[in-house]
Amino acid sequence: MTSIFGLATVLMFTGLIVAFSVLAARRGRSSARISREIPGLDQLPTAVGETVESGRRLHIAIGSGALGGQDTSTTLAGLSAAGQIASVAVVGDTPPLITTADGASMLLAYDLLSEAHKGAHAAERFDANAARVVGLSPESYTAGALVLPKDEKLSGTVLLGAAGPEAALLLDANNRAGLTTIAGVDRVAAQAAAFAVADHPVLGEDVFAAGAYIGRKPALLASLQAQDWMRILVIAAIGVGVLAKTVGWL
Amino acid sequence: MKVSIRFRNVLLTSIAAGAGLLTLLGYFIPVPLLLAVRMQLVSWATLLAAIAVLIGAYSLIKAHLRNFMSFKTGGAYSLVAVLGFVAMLIAGIVTPTVGIPASAFLLDHVVLAGATALSALLLFVLVFAAARLLRRPPSLIGSAFLVALVISLIGLAPTLTAVPDLGFARIADWIAQTPAVAGGRGLLIGIALGVIATGLRVLLAIDRPYGD
Numbered sequence: 001m002t003s004i005f006g007l008a009t010v011l012m013f014t015g016l017i018v019a020f021s022v023l024a025a026r027r028g029r030s031s032a033r034i035s036r037e038i039p040g041l042d043q044l045p046t047a048v049g050e051t052v053e054s055g056r057r058l059h060i061a062i063g064s065g066a067l068g069g070q071d072t073s074t075t076l077a078g079l080s081a082a083g084q085i086a087s088v089a090v091v092g093d094t095p096p097l098i099t100t101a102d103g104a105s106m107l108l109a110y111d112l113l114s115e116a117h118k119g120a121h122a123a124e125r126f127d128a129n130a131a132r133v134v135g136l137s138p139e140s141y142t143a144g145a146l147v148l149p150k151d152e153k154l155s156g157t158v159l160l161g162a163a164g165p166e167a168a169l170l171l172d173a174n175n176r177a178g179l180t181t182i183a184g185v186d187r188v189a190a191q192a193a194a195f196a197v198a199d200h201p202v203l204g205e206d207v208f209a210a211g212a213y214i215g216r217k218p219a220l221l222a223s224l225q226a227q228d229w230m231r232i233l234v235i236a237a238i239g240v241g242v243l244a245k246t247v248g249w250l
Numbered sequence: 251m252k253v254s255i256r257f258r259n260v261l262l263t264s265i266a267a268g269a270g271l272l273t274l275l276g277y278f279i280p281v282p283l284l285l286a287v288r289m290q291l292v293s294w295a296t297l298l299a300a301i302a303v304l305i306g307a308y309s310l311i312k313a314h315l316r317n318f319m320s321f322k323t324g325g326a327y328s329l330v331a332v333l334g335f336v337a338m339l340i341a342g343i344v345t346p347t348v349g350i351p352a353s354a355f356l357l358d359h360v361v362l363a364g365a366t367a368l369s370a371l372l373l374f375v376l377v378f379a380a381a382r383l384l385r386r387p388p389s390l391i392g393s394a395f396l397v398a399l400v401i402s403l404i405g406l407a408p409t410l411t412a413v414p415d416l417g418f419a420r421i422a423d424w425i426a427q428t429p430a431v432a433g434g435r436g437l438l439i440g441i442a443l444g445v446i447a448t449g450l451r452v453l454l455a456i457d458r459p460y461g462d
């Protein structure tokens with residue numbers, strides 16, 4: 001029963017993504033619209049602009065998640081957002097710095113940065129050390145990333161990925177150095193901590209929408225629309241369930 | 251308009267999407283062949299993840315060695331990190347061969363102690379962060395957060411017999427049991443949808459975190 005329900009959910013989700021993608025392709029890139037505003041992510045262009053103007057590095061933190069574990073999706077979402085940010089931020093003199101806590105995601109981040117430099121015709125400025133592992137556990141990742149505002153000339157930190165409440169330490173270190181912080185994490189306790197500490201928190205599941213929101217490619221925005229419609233369907237199902245239970249049908 | 255498609259991209263996308271779809275189908279459809287394929291793919295992924303840990307450790311040590319060799323401020327900390335890595339590596343080899351629980355000793359007395367100290371610092375950071383929230387422009391969510399925080403702190407504090415009971419403990423309990431649980435579940439449902447959407451984006455090759 002669980003398998004059938006799960007498969008039906010995945011198929012419905014896939015159908016919505018395909019349908020919205022086809023609609024987006026028909027309308028073309030120029031008419032690609034975002035379905036809702038995400039205030040925390042609206043600060044990203046400013047943060048990237050500061051990076052380019054100041055000649056400092058933007059720190060993109062993927063968090064302490066690892067590919068292959070329970071944080072795979074969040075880490076992929078973080079990498080997707082990092083790729084979109086990097087493709088814009090490589091215009092500056094110093095490439096963005098991407099930190100992870102996992103070798104596999106570091107390799108992907110390395111590839112993303114390399115592609116971003118090639119895309120901007122700036123392959124000669126590619127720094128092989130710009131994608132790095134700063135710690136292999138959540139605590140060591142935080143400890144390793146804490147010193148970056150002092151060791152590297154940073155312009156700000158964007159944390160998008162899997163992290164626990166210890167991410168507040170990393171964000172606080174950046175705040176004390178006078179750097180802008182944008183933070184979107186997946187765990188509920190970490191979101192509360194990020195809300196209190198980050199300059200621009202990204203709440204709820206918006207961390208998974210970051211790549212699409214920043215990239216604004218029609219296919220990515222279509223998947224974001226599908227995600228929003230699925231949420232409406234889930235809310236409607238909960239409402240129907242509550243009503244059915246109240247009147248005694250369940 | 252000329253569209254150039256690189257063979258490498260097509261190959262990478264096909265492998266990623268194909269492997270992902272087979273694993274997903276093996277999870278939902280209980281056919282022995284699909285199950286066997288799924289288990290094989292998962293075991294390959296586990297092997298690759300283990301190799302990735304080694305690559306991660308190499309990257310970490312390389313960065314710290316470079317930091318130490320360049321005589322940067324804080325280079326001494328990098329040396330401590332490298333020495334700690336070497337000590338843990340030796341302890342890991344010594345533990346099964348000689349039978350001395352060196353690895354567990356280092357883990358309990360150094361790694362866990364350090365992690366606990368870091369977690370304890372978190373409390374102070376969060377209290378100062380809550381105070382800093384007052385300096386931000388007022389917002390509905392920010393105000394609700396602060397009011398809930400203050401009530402919860404008072405409600406959870408040890409009660410003094412000289413102070414009359416104003417019901418803060420009951421309100422804090424209600425906040426923790428009702429709106430916090432409801433909000434938490436709402437967030438979890440949203441995160442679950444985000445997880446599925448991210449997975450499907452990669453499976454459908456809409457999003458390619460392995461390079462364009």
